[in-house]
Amino acid sequence: MTATQPMPSADVVFDTLFAYQRSAALKSAIELALFTAIDEGARTSSALAKRCGASERGTRILCDYLCTIGLLAKADGAYQLTPETAAFLSQRSPAYLGTMARFLLRPEVKGNFERLTEAVRGGGVAPGSDNNVADENPIWVDFARSMMPMMVPAAHAIADLVAGAEGALKVFDIAAGQGLFGIRIAQRSPRAEIVAVDWKAVLAVAEENAQAAHVQDRYRTRPGDAFKVDYGTGYDVALVTNFLHHFDPPTCTDFLRKVQAALKPGGRVVVLEFVPNPDRVSPPIPARFSLTMLSGTPSGDAYTFAELRQQLESAGFSDVSAHGLPTPQTVLLARR
């Protein structure tokens, strides 16, 4: 620093060192149903404390903190939801996202970030960390149960892209999770038949959801490792959602070749991914997702559109297109 350069502010350093507190505060607010209580009319720390079964002091400090990170507003000592928290964090909203905190802040997921330095050194999930792609990893049951709200807009968009109201439609849904993508197609296309592949414990969640959606008679499952299960053949559509980012490009290409072989000629594959721009540092949420893959997988990554297109084309697909979503993910569509 020379005398002519003014010292910059260190706020970004403090903000970043303390950033973990933001996640913890949001998790607590969700656990206490604080946003819902405000939406229902409790506005002061004492009214909120009563409604949430918490101390007045703790509630006041938590609400003030949430104001400082833009999740609440405060006027004359009364707290108000922001447009974002009203839409996504009040249980009265149909777009409620609060259940996601359960998966996204699981001890296993956060624990991997405690060993991030080791992951950077080694280039992948550190010894002692939770390997996302280990066989039958129970995190995927929680993923299936918790992450549905984030997937709803994607499921609608995918159904719009592939569902035909008439005619038979044979769909297989790889790493089906909560089953939403296939189920939504089955709801839209009365003659669609779905085959779902995932770990057995995860498919139990998908089957519950298929039952609740009244499509269970057209819903079949094939439990096991997506790389090893026999998919069968003659499918019109393959769904590959939240899957490719766990693996390196050659593995993705080999896998997509197997998918391609299960499709009819002219059949389509649907890929749902976090897709950063070619610069790899924007948009923020997709670009940041690489770090989660570094911390939790041996060689996964967030792939750019060009990289995904290359994986798809190497596997024998063509006509690769990208479709934006209101969530931070992107749908890719390609044809055998």
Place this chain on the structure above:
Amino acid sequence: MTATQPMPSADVVFDTLFAYQRSAALKSAIELALFTAIDEGARTSSALAKRCGASERGTRILCDYLCTIGLLAKADGAYQLTPETAAFLSQRSPAYLGTMARFLLRPEVKGNFERLTEAVRGGGVAPGSDNNVADENPIWVDFARSMMPMMVPAAHAIADLVAGAEGALKVFDIAAGQGLFGIRIAQRSPRAEIVAVDWKAVLAVAEENAQAAHVQDRYRTRPGDAFKVDYGTGYDVALVTNFLHHFDPPTCTDFLRKVQAALKPGGRVVVLEFVPNPDRVSPPIPARFSLTMLSGTPSGDAYTFAELRQQLESAGFSDVSAHGLPTPQTVLLARR
């Protein structure tokens, strides 16, 4: 949501749920001396990987992540420091703050935020959490060793406010920590004598620093509980830094009364604190500090200027004034 209200973006929800990753990424970058390596001329992920002893893949993903949170910039595949990271996160800078990560991201400190919901329910540090104000808590040794860089500008400012170049100056420094505040006064005022109070293990750090600053012949210590130790009397200056926020207002007032009694008439007390505005939600860093006190103490808080003035005046002080710092803290000065 009605049809006329466009759906807001859920990005702030995702950003907040993932915020803990920012702290982890910064901690890893500090541990790997990544910012220093960039400052020394390594700019690509492969050059940085070599310099930091890490994998190319891990280094690339970490650097890209740091770009997304404003701690690095990227152009043509080469990484650059920002003005903030050059000033505060390169070890080549005299204002290096990297050591703070060690204290601020200690497992005990972060662990308290894992039990934040309980703390909100109960109104203070949760059972099983690390009580900051427990006797001889070893976190304070780490605080003393790690947090010095943040305290340097405050120590200079305090010395400017109280040190007289001439004349005797009897100073006592309560919860002295690394000892910096008293040591800086001793360096500025050749006839100043310092008495430092803190837990015994913490005072060992202060004594090391007094020795390194060549003021050890005018540096005495009184180990023990700041509420119980006999301070002696006849002091010109009392330093009460990073202390009051751990306790509730009546405890602070009682404590300040004890401090007042140890001062000469006309003697001054110096208080260093995170001081939020009366709205309690700004400025962000001081306002957010309340949550750390909720999670780690039975009844601590960040106090506004009016609250601190009231504590000081109730204890018999007058002429209370506030003095801004380049760090997110504020110095208060008052006279017996």
